[in-house]
Amino acid sequence: MKKITARPYSLRDIPFHYCPGCMHGIAHRLVAEVIDELGIHGRTIGISSVGCSVFAKHYFNVDMIQAAHGRAPSIATGVKRVLPDRVLFTYQGDGDLAAIGIGDFIHTAYRGEKITTIFINNTVYGMTGGQMAPTTLIGQVTKTTPFGRSVEINGNPIRVCELIASVEGVAYVERVSLHNPKEIIKAKKAIRKAFEMQLNGIGFSLVEALSACPTNLGLSPLEAVKWMEEKMIPFYPLGVYKSPAGGGLSA
């Protein structure tokens, strides 16, 4: 009998601390599978960020550096410039990348650093208890928007892929979702492409993965999946936002 086992070599065999139904675990596995399949295990260095995935440094079975909040792309830049033959990825949440770290992120993209960013958009600050993030949807209730996010008071949500798709130094941008097996398979392909852009020396690559934080949405994992389908994906359309071959939206 052929075994379909889940654990890639590039993930250590330790249980994840993530909440039930949290999709950080799925994203970790996909990144690790791609590292295995590309045969880059021995020369990959990951930079974990601050957020629930702060412990990614324990889970990935590759060299990892834990960056201060929002600084992962800058750390990755430094390592890549000193060791250009290594494969660098950052793993960042929406609070980390789009709030405190948006400056580091945008400049890294503009400089066209040859690194890969895996960006987990779950619309909240998960780790600190569900405060509003730059990606929180209009009307979404969070700890700091008890009456729902309003454009007048809180401003508009940041669509990160759209924001950097026009930047020259950027090679590849795709938004994927982790809410069902079909989309997870697509997400893995996107992550693979993003790493390939780096391996081919083309430029900065980003994969934004829509993800659920059931705990802070106050929903069960299955309700959170529904919420993603009904509310999140319509606001954050999936597809390729930039690729070297050209590329508008490919639904």
Added chain:
Amino acid sequence: MAKVTFWEERCKGCQLCTTACPKKIITMASNINEMGYHVASVTEQKKCTGCGLCVIICPDMVIEVERGREN
């Protein structure tokens, strides 16, 4: 011929696998594990086609699927 098994100690009872299974044979067991979660289980093993979609969605790598011939 296919077989699905769950690593019960690691299951957090999120139920995502129940939505992924095209045959709808994954249900939540009445027993709970040490962490206090109802674990996923399969009642009609024979209906499993070995597609592995439950493996793909499980965030905690709890599921193993075997398919093909015995031995």
